[in-house]
Structures are given as structure tokens and as C-alpha cells.
Amino acid sequence: MPEYLHARNRAGAAHPTTVRVDTPTIEHHRVPFGIGEARPRISWVTTAPASWAQTGVELRLELDGQVRTHEIPTGESVLVPWPFEALRPRDRGQLSVRVWGADGDRSGWSPATTIEAGLLRxxxxxxxxxxxxxxxxxxxxxxxxxxxxxxxxxxxxxxxxxxxxxxxxxxxxxxxxxxxxxxxxxxxxxxxxxxxxxxxxxxxxxxxxxxxxxxxxxxxxxxxxxxxxxxxxxxxxxxxxxxxxxxxxxxxxxxxxxxxxxxxxxxxxxxxxxxxxxxxxxxxxxxxxxxxxxxxxxxxxxxxxxxxxxxxxxxxxxGPPVRCTQELAPVSVDRRADGRLVLDFGQNLVGRLRISLRGKRGDVIRMRHAEVLDGAGELCTRPLRGAHSTDTYVLRGDDTETWEPRFTIHGFRFAEISGWGDQDVHGSITARVLHTDMRRTGWFEASDPDLNRLHENVVWSMRGNFVDLPTDCPQRDERLGWTGDIQVFAPTATFLYQCGGLLSSWLRDVDAEQLPDGTVPWYVPVIPGGEQWTPPRPGAGWGDAAVLIPWTLGERLGDAGVLRRQYASARAWADLQYRLAGPRHVWDRSYQLGDWLDPSAPPDDPAGGLTDPNLVATAYYAHSSDVLARTARRIGSDDADELDSRAYAARQGFRDAYRTGGGRLTSDSQAAYALAIAFGLFDEDELPAAGKRLADLVRAADHHLTTGFLGTPVLLDALTRTGHRDVAHQLLGRRTVPSWLYPVTMGATTVWERWDSMLPDGSVNPGDMTSFNHYAFGAVADWMHREVAGIACLEPGWRRIRFRPGVESGLDWARAAHETPYGRASIRWERRTEGVEVEIVVPTGTTAVREFPGMPDRELGPGVHTSLLPEPACWGEPVG
The missing domain is CATH 2.60.120.260 (Galactose-binding domain-like)
Known part of the structure; x- marks a missing residue:
């Protein structure tokens, strides 16, 4: 079947007739007001004809009644250095941008962004x-x-x-x-x-x-x-x-x-x-x-x-502050015989209630919160542990009184209200959703409603756990900035929301809280946490956040500045790993969490899973060594050659200690193979056997997961890399426990901490650590964006993009969009009688490659590209 391919702009015309520059942005600020950077970096998005490329830019700053301009011969438009004199405290100006291409014709000026400095000293x-x-x-x-x-x-x-x-x-x-x-x-x-x-x-x-x-x-x-x-x-x-x-x-x-x-x-x-x-x-x-x-x-x-x-x-x-971003009314109200109300808001959320009512002076309204109900239909507060999550309002007794707590938040879907009486609830009780007010930048949708609900659960878990810093859970007596959790989730987070400001701020605290020997605490900011967590001990996967999160921000946001700023912290952690691994380059003498919460681990021992924790630790040592070496090269550090040698030694240390030959490992588990494949610890000639063993283990588990916090985020990628996309899609589609979609079948509206936080009979997992809002396993959304919809970042800041429709999924259609630093990129594919229709949008300033099974790769420039492609010979079959 012939392919047709053409480009048009977003409105559908053959080519845009002019070059347009959007309002410039400043650093990672949603609004650059009261900023602390005296020389902030500038970004802008350009829409232009497909053949146009920026070769220069003029920046104009109106400040103190004077206009300053600066021309830069550059094709860059992301986090461009400030070319003017440093801002002074309280300075307020208007910044505009115009650009030109090879023909020298200049665009019109962009709308101005207002920038204001705070108190800088x-x-x-x-x-x-x-x-x-x-x-x-x-x-x-x-x-x-x-x-x-x-x-x-x-x-x-x-x-x-x-x-x-x-x-x-x-x-x-x-x-x-x-x-x-x-x-x-x-x-x-x-x-x-x-x-x-x-x-x-x-x-x-x-x-x-x-x-x-x-x-x-x-x-x-x-x-x-x-x-x-x-x-x-x-x-x-x-x-x-x-x-x-x-x-x-x-x-x-x-x-x-x-x-x-x-x-x-x-x-x-x-x-x-x-x-x-x-x-x-x-x-x-x-x-x-x-x-x-x-x-x-x-x-x-x-x-x-x-x-x-x-x-x-x-x-x-x-970055932006915490705000109320949404209000939800209850979807049901159950009036109990004793006068209590039990409200279901239909969504597990983070925030608090606003109430409006009348009553006598001294009447008491008490509001309790929980994520789920128990078997008797009462609030299940056991998972909250020591968090009381109870708000109390004593009425003053005049006219209608409206109240909302000021200085607390709760994680809840259900609320029990006592003292309400027979007053109407409609319009009088509202759940107010609170989280850091980040701009949404990523979307996904497919023909399977369960996959859509899973993705929506990931979004809601990110919202609920990005409350000023990235936390592990918003409801119980913890709510801490666990380093390992955000380490695995950062690629997903940076796709869904502009969270660069929040994460770069938190990384400064990681640096501040890092111990003199390089140890990165389990969670940041540090608080006492019993002998398991205090004083902090070096832990693989968690401490590696110091290396891997800056790298993610550098890749997904194009921010090399955060790599430079965090380099000393990253190097200190990697040096510690190097010392602990010793001359054998095997990290096997430290306390480790391993593949935390794999489904085989007992409820009271989340670290006691299938995979040797020392294998996990050594794999992360090798991976962080490699990423740090790449970081050094990216920022032009003199350490690069030394770190390349260290990364090679770390890889060899893993191979010598944990390979048994024929693509096998000492831990014959999904997590072990997934980590080794994803981190490049097998040679190319070993990959087919390693990938086959991983696929066989997944099939032996009837396409269920046997992985925890560290193995799960790389599992589908390891299958994909080794040619087992069909197995990966079947694994994603499984709906019985343990799987990503099992919680969806149980009515989940956020991602769970355990694969079976709720058991099939509807009872709550007996483990002391059971959260129904925890984003770690939601890291799968990054693979869904890249391999189900088919949009992936190939070069820092999405300067180059890969589009590959996930036709092996067996879905009828899928689509995703992301606001890259260069503008919106998107893909939509749909099966039709005559083939697969694919629409791809490539932003100005970027290039792309389109991959499709059975066809040669195709280079794409900026614009909208619509194709009708021959249906592949084999379609994957989803597992129901």
C-alpha cells in the first residue's frame, strides 16, 4: 500500500505564511515574578514554515524607562543565557523576542513577558x-x-x-x-x-x-x-x-x-x-x-x-507555589442512622473540605478523612497510621458560615462528617484539590478505557504528591521526599507537568542535606525516622537520585545548568559508591532496600523479594557511574576521562560478579534482567539470550509482574529493547494481581503503593505500609508515552524526537502530546480498514524520525505530517 505524506501547519494550511514567536518564558517559572535569579535564562517557542530555521535572535528589555536590545547569532531558543546587565533587587521589566532565519527577515516582536526580581541580597x-x-x-x-x-x-x-x-x-x-x-x-x-x-x-x-x-x-x-x-x-x-x-x-x-x-x-x-x-x-x-x-x-x-x-x-x-487547582463535589452522600454523613468524592485526592452551613453557637462539625472504606462501609483509617486527619469547626452561630482549614491537608476520597444534621449537602460541601500549581505539559489517551484510567491515576498521584516537594504519600504519617521514588518517576513527571522549578529547588535541598561522605539521605528534607533510616545510610536507587534526576532534567528540559549546579553533589555520591564497591567494583557490603516491594516480599518485609539486593546495588553503581561520565562530558568537565574509566570498571565488576554465562544472572528474576538490560550491563551478543530469559520469566508468571520499585520502571523497556514488544504489551494489559491494571479493576483512582494495597476480596492489605496514592509504580506512564502512543525524546530538550506508533499493542488507536521546550509535539495513530493512519506534529526548531514496523525510518522536519501506512503483518494481542 503506498504511503502518503504531507506537511501542514496546525491550522491545516500548507505552510504558515509568517514566523511567530510566543511570549518568552524565564527559567522554569510559570510566572517570573519575585524571582531570585539576577541573570535568568530565557526560552521562547517559534511557529514557522517547515523549511525555516532560526539563525539569530534579538532580545529587547524595557527597564527603568530605557530600552535595551541585544542580538545573538544562534539557533538556540531554550534557556538562552541572559545577555543584559544583571537585574537589581526589585527591577521590573518587559522582555520581548524576535527571530530571523537564513534570509535575514525578522519576525515581529513576541508578546512581552513581565519579569520582576525579588529581594536578592x-x-x-x-x-x-x-x-x-x-x-x-x-x-x-x-x-x-x-x-x-x-x-x-x-x-x-x-x-x-x-x-x-x-x-x-x-x-x-x-x-x-x-x-x-x-x-x-x-x-x-x-x-x-x-x-x-x-x-x-x-x-x-x-x-x-x-x-x-x-x-x-x-x-x-x-x-x-x-x-x-x-x-x-x-x-x-x-x-x-x-x-x-x-x-x-x-x-x-x-x-x-x-x-x-x-x-x-x-x-x-x-x-x-x-x-x-x-x-x-x-x-x-x-x-x-x-x-x-x-x-x-x-x-x-x-x-x-x-x-x-x-x-x-x-x-x-x-517554581510556582501550592494552590487550589480544582474543586470537586461529592458524587454520593450516605446518611447514617446516627446522623453521620459519609461522602464519596469519586476521586482520591489531596486537599481539604470547604463547608457552608447554619447552626447554633457552639455546634461542632467534625470531619474525618480516608482513602478507602472498610468492609463495613466505614472509613478505613488503619493505613493512615498516626495521621489523625480530622478537622473540627465550632460554629459562631450567625447566618451562613463558610469555613476551610488553613494549615493542613489530607489525602482522601471519602469523608465522614458528624454534626451536620439534616441540612442539604448539595453545594455546601466541596473538596478543594491542593498541589504545586505546575503547568500541564503532557497528555495520553488510547482506545482502552482501562489504560486511560491508569494514566489518569498516574496524573492524580503526581498531583497529590507534588505538594511543594515530591513526596511518597499524602495521607499517612509520612509524607516525605523519598529520593528513590522520585528518581524512578522523574521521566514521567517531566512529561506530564512543567516541574523543573520544583525539582531543581528540591535538588538544592538534596545537596544541602547530603552528608560529608557523600551519603544521600533516604528522604529530603531529613527528619529522624527510627534506626532503619536514621542516621542515613547509602542506599542504591535512592541515593542515585543525586546523579539521575539532574540527568533527567538535562535530557527532558534541556537544562544543562542544573547538571553543572548539581555536579558536585552527584560526584560526591558516585565517589562514595566507588569507595564502597572497592577494588572488585561490587557493592555488596551495605544495607540495601533492593527491589523494594516486589509482590513476593512479605507484608512486614518489603525488602525481602526475589532479587539479590547486592546485585541491584552494583547495577545502580554501574549505571550512575555511566550517567555521571556522560554528565561530565555534557558540561565539559575535566573529570570525563577518569569517570569513563570508572564506569567501565563498574560495569565489569557487575559482569564478573553476577553473570553466570549464556545471558543468565545469579538472581534469576524479572528485576535482575530488567536492570541489567536497561543499564547496558550485557554485551550486545548476550542481549538475545538475556531478553529471552526475561520474556520467559514474564510468561512463566502468566504475564504478571514480579518486580518492585526499582525493577518495575525498567521492565517494559528491557523487554522492548530485546525484541519482546508483544510480551511487554501483554504484561501492560494484564488485569489480575499483580499488574498495573488490577487496581483499575478494583476502582482505583490513584496509583497504589503495593500491587495489592486492596486484596481481591475488597479488604485492605494487612501490611503496616499501605498507601492508595503513591506514584512509584506510575513510572510506567513514561513507557506508555513512548511505546504505546509513540513519542520519545532523543536529544536534550526534545531537540530531536522519535515517533513510533505502538501498533503491537493491539489497540485501535492511541495519541499523546507534549509541550516540549520548542512547542507542542504530538502523535495520533488509528487503525483503519485500509491501513494505519498516523498524524505527527513536529515543532519548529526540532527534527524527528518516524519509525514503523516493516518500513524504513523516515526523517521529518517541522510541521504536521499525516500518513496512511500499511498494516503490519502481526498485531499484538492484549491480555484481558
Whole structure:
């Protein structure tokens, strides 16, 4: 059957007639406001005719009433270095871009992006930290604090900014109106090393004359209870603190600065208790009306107490804050005989409830949360362990009252509400979804509804676990930044969302928390965690995050800067592996988690699986050695030759210790072969036998998984690389436990921590560690993007793309799209009577190769390419 191929633009015309440049972006900021980079890198997306290629760019910056331009002869458009003088604190400018190609004709100017610097130096701060003006009680008896002050503004306001942070969590109000839409600010960082502050545009809130500023201040991660085994309090200090600086520019040029300090006053808040794990207890009868407005009588308040925040630790954010991104109404309400309501929101989510109701003063509403119901239809709270996840609201008793907790979040699908009475629920109870407000960049859909639900589960698990940092689970008494979990999930994460800002910030904390010997903690930020986790020990797969996540950001986002910045951290980890592996280059003398949570592991021993943990450790040693060597070459380090030699030795160490000949390994398990194949530890002539053995093991398991956290993410790729795509697709399609689709058949709406977090009879896994929202096994979505839909990154930043329709899947159709740094790339393929119709979109500035079974590869340039291709001789059969 002949192939037809043509290119058109996204609107369908043969060629776009002009070159268009979109609004430029700055670093990985969603909005470049209050940024901390004095010389931020610039990116832009161009749409142009298929034959056009950029050869130069002109950048224009309007700043302080002056226009600066700079021309660069370059074809680059991703994270281009700042060509102007460094930004000064508070600088605000308009940045535009125009480009040209070989003919020299220039495009029109792009829409301008507004860029504003924050406070870049400790000396830019005049504020002094404050807190409660009384001696606070012991942990558990320290309610959040109210802080307030007033300021006179003697003129017309042109611009007003609030710079604010806290040891703890804060919300600020000006003249009775809340500042910003961010939640849980300033988030969780390694506070002794880095404390994030946010910049707020409050021009519309500050007025001529009297103004009041007030703040709520709560424990948060700073001194609240964190972690498992009963948790720990006061990990960073036993006193919360608030630091804020209001700067107002008047029409006559004067600048008014009002900052936290001696003039502020404090009082207990109506929040009686607030904990991230416990929930929030709010007594509306204790509210003080108008406390954050001017003229309020605060004579019974006490002067705020002085606190200390090291100004040298303050950093501007590199990504967006946590926000409410969606609201969900309950899909069902079950009224119990005792008056309780049990609500099902139809989706396991992370956030909290907002309620609106009437009642008498002193009436109590209690809200409990859980991910699943038990066999009796009650909230199953056992998996929450020590997280109480209970919010309590005491009514003030006037008119309709609307309330939402401020300083807590829960992981839940179901909520039990007591005290509601017979009031209508419709429109009165809403679940508010909270997570870091990242821009969505990746989509997938196929003809199998179960695969679509699996992919949607992955998206929801990422949303629920990207709450300021990448966590392992959002519901129980843990919620920690486990390094191994995000190490395997990072390729999927960077496809689905623009998470470069969040991950690059977290990597700075990895560097800050890394031990002097190079040990990377199991989770970052570090908190005590029992003798298994404290003090941190070097663990394969987890510590390797220091090497592998920067590499992923470099490849998927085109960010070589993060490779340079994290190189010392990555090298320190790799040096430690080198020392621990010794002259044999075999890492077999350390405590390891191995292929954590493989389905054969006992419920009380997640590390006790099929695969030798030392084989896993040595495989990761070899893999990180290789990736670090490639990193050194990418950034031009003088270490490259030395690291190449080390990588070769590490590979040989694995081969000498764990090969038995004929493509076999000492651990005859799916995980062992998958890791060795994916990490390039077999020679090419050994791959057919190794791949056959892996495929045989999958078939012997009736196309079920026998892998855990480290083996699973590379399993399908290992099968694919060795020519067993059919087995890989059958494995993905299996619907009985253990498999990716088994949870879907059980009604899952997020990815589970265990393959059988819920057993086939509907009971919850008896293991102490059982989460229903955990993204690690969701790393399979990266393979779905690449091998089911058929879109893959071949060169850093998606400069070159591979398109290969996953026709062996047996699906009728599939499609995926990704907002690459160069613009949207996408593929859609569909089986038709006359063949397979394929539509591919290649962004300007990139090249692509289209692969298809039984046909030679085809080079593609920018544009839209539609083809009708002959149906392959063999189609894969999905397993039902």
C-alpha cells in the first residue's frame, strides 16, 4: 500500500505564511515574578514554515524607562543565557523576542513577558522576625498566632509589594483581604540552609491613608509533628516566626517601607490547633472581627515577641507555589442512622473540605478523612497510621458560615462528617484539590478505557504528591521526599507537568542535606525516622537520585545548568559508591532496600523479594557511574576521562560478579534482567539470550509482574529493547494481581503503593505500609508515552524526537502530546480498514524520525505530517 505524506501547519494550511514567536518564558517559572535569579535564562517557542530555521535572535528589555536590545547569532531558543546587565533587587521589566532565519527577515516582536526580581541580597531586608508575645506551651498546646500592625500611606499608591516568609506557615491579610492565593507557604525546605520567601503584588490592597496588615502563623513543617513511629516535633525550632516587608511606591516617587518588628502586636487565633498530620480545630466563636483592618482596637493584644531568621538563608522560589487547582463535589452522600454523613468524592485526592452551613453557637462539625472504606462501609483509617486527619469547626452561630482549614491537608476520597444534621449537602460541601500549581505539559489517551484510567491515576498521584516537594504519600504519617521514588518517576513527571522549578529547588535541598561522605539521605528534607533510616545510610536507587534526576532534567528540559549546579553533589555520591564497591567494583557490603516491594516480599518485609539486593546495588553503581561520565562530558568537565574509566570498571565488576554465562544472572528474576538490560550491563551478543530469559520469566508468571520499585520502571523497556514488544504489551494489559491494571479493576483512582494495597476480596492489605496514592509504580506512564502512543525524546530538550506508533499493542488507536521546550509535539495513530493512519506534529526548531514496523525510518522536519501506512503483518494481542 503506498504511503502518503504531507506537511501542514496546525491550522491545516500548507505552510504558515509568517514566523511567530510566543511570549518568552524565564527559567522554569510559570510566572517570573519575585524571582531570585539576577541573570535568568530565557526560552521562547517559534511557529514557522517547515523549511525555516532560526539563525539569530534579538532580545529587547524595557527597564527603568530605557530600552535595551541585544542580538545573538544562534539557533538556540531554550534557556538562552541572559545577555543584559544583571537585574537589581526589585527591577521590573518587559522582555520581548524576535527571530530571523537564513534570509535575514525578522519576525515581529513576541508578546512581552513581565519579569520582576525579588529581594536578592540579605541587605535588601530591613524586617525583623516576630512571633507570639508570650511563652508558648509544650507541643500539642500551641495554637496558631495572629499578628498585626498598621501603617499610614501618605500619598497615591503606584506599586506595592509584600515580601513574606515564616518559620512555620503563614497567611497574610491587608485591610481585611487575603494576600495571594498560595497555600502552605513558604513550603518545606531544609530550613537551616534554605528558607523560601514569596513576593506578592498588593497594589490593589494598599490605599492612601490608614492600612492594616495582619498574619496568621502556624506550626507547619517547622515545628509541627512530622514522620512515622509517632512522629517528631520541633525539628527545626520550638518557636514559629514571621518575617514580612511591605514596600509601597507613591506617585511622587517616595518609597514607604513597613516591616515586621517592634510595632507589631500578637494574640491567640481562633485556630485552637493545626497540624499537617492531625488536622485543624477552629472555634469561630473566638474570632475577632476586623482584626486585620485599620482602626481595630488591639489594646488587649500583647507586643509581638522577637525571633531570629537568618537572612542569609532566604531564597526566592524557583517554581510556582501550592494552590487550589480544582474543586470537586461529592458524587454520593450516605446518611447514617446516627446522623453521620459519609461522602464519596469519586476521586482520591489531596486537599481539604470547604463547608457552608447554619447552626447554633457552639455546634461542632467534625470531619474525618480516608482513602478507602472498610468492609463495613466505614472509613478505613488503619493505613493512615498516626495521621489523625480530622478537622473540627465550632460554629459562631450567625447566618451562613463558610469555613476551610488553613494549615493542613489530607489525602482522601471519602469523608465522614458528624454534626451536620439534616441540612442539604448539595453545594455546601466541596473538596478543594491542593498541589504545586505546575503547568500541564503532557497528555495520553488510547482506545482502552482501562489504560486511560491508569494514566489518569498516574496524573492524580503526581498531583497529590507534588505538594511543594515530591513526596511518597499524602495521607499517612509520612509524607516525605523519598529520593528513590522520585528518581524512578522523574521521566514521567517531566512529561506530564512543567516541574523543573520544583525539582531543581528540591535538588538544592538534596545537596544541602547530603552528608560529608557523600551519603544521600533516604528522604529530603531529613527528619529522624527510627534506626532503619536514621542516621542515613547509602542506599542504591535512592541515593542515585543525586546523579539521575539532574540527568533527567538535562535530557527532558534541556537544562544543562542544573547538571553543572548539581555536579558536585552527584560526584560526591558516585565517589562514595566507588569507595564502597572497592577494588572488585561490587557493592555488596551495605544495607540495601533492593527491589523494594516486589509482590513476593512479605507484608512486614518489603525488602525481602526475589532479587539479590547486592546485585541491584552494583547495577545502580554501574549505571550512575555511566550517567555521571556522560554528565561530565555534557558540561565539559575535566573529570570525563577518569569517570569513563570508572564506569567501565563498574560495569565489569557487575559482569564478573553476577553473570553466570549464556545471558543468565545469579538472581534469576524479572528485576535482575530488567536492570541489567536497561543499564547496558550485557554485551550486545548476550542481549538475545538475556531478553529471552526475561520474556520467559514474564510468561512463566502468566504475564504478571514480579518486580518492585526499582525493577518495575525498567521492565517494559528491557523487554522492548530485546525484541519482546508483544510480551511487554501483554504484561501492560494484564488485569489480575499483580499488574498495573488490577487496581483499575478494583476502582482505583490513584496509583497504589503495593500491587495489592486492596486484596481481591475488597479488604485492605494487612501490611503496616499501605498507601492508595503513591506514584512509584506510575513510572510506567513514561513507557506508555513512548511505546504505546509513540513519542520519545532523543536529544536534550526534545531537540530531536522519535515517533513510533505502538501498533503491537493491539489497540485501535492511541495519541499523546507534549509541550516540549520548542512547542507542542504530538502523535495520533488509528487503525483503519485500509491501513494505519498516523498524524505527527513536529515543532519548529526540532527534527524527528518516524519509525514503523516493516518500513524504513523516515526523517521529518517541522510541521504536521499525516500518513496512511500499511498494516503490519502481526498485531499484538492484549491480555484481558
Amino acid at each position: 540579605p541587605g535588601d531586608w530591613v524586617a525583623r522576625a516576630i512571633g507570639a508575645g508570650w511563652t508558648e506551651g509544650p507541643a500539642g498546646d500551641r495554637p496558631p498566632v495572629l499578628l498585626r500592625s498598621e501603617v499610614e500611606v501618605p500619598g497615591t499608591v503606584v506599586r506595592a509589594r509584600l515580601y513574606a516568609t515564616a518559620h512555620g506557615l503563614h497567611q497574610t491579610e491587608i485591610n481585611g483581604i487575603r494576600v495571594g492565593s498560595d497555600e502552605l507557604s513558604p513550603g518545606w525546605t531544609s530550613y537551616h540552609n534554605r528558607l523560601r520567601y514569596y513576593t506578592y503584588d498588593v497594589t490593589g490592597l494598599v490605599r492612601t491613608g490608614h492600612n492594616a496588615i495582619g498574619a496568621w502563623l502556624a506550626d507547619g513543617w517547622f515545628r509541627g509533628r512530622l514522620g512515622f513511629d509517632g512522629g517528631h516535633v520541633d525539628l527545626y525550632g520550638d518557636r514559629t516566626a514571621y518575617l514580612a516587608q511591605l514596600e509601597v511606591v507613591l506617585s511622587d516617587g517616595r518609597r514607604i517601607v513597613h516591616a515586621t518588628g517592634d510595632a507589631w502586636r500578637s494574640a491567640p487565633s481562633p485556630i485552637l490547633a493545626a497540624g499537617l498530620l492531625e488536622g485543624e480545630h477552629y472555634d469561630a466563636g473566638r474570632e475577632q472581627a476586623g482584626w486585620s483592618t485599620s482602626g481595630f482596637d488591639d489594646s488587649d493584644w500583647v507586643p509581638a515577641g522577637p525571633r531570629r531568621i537568618d537572612l542569609a538563608t532566604l531564597v526566592a522560589p524557583s
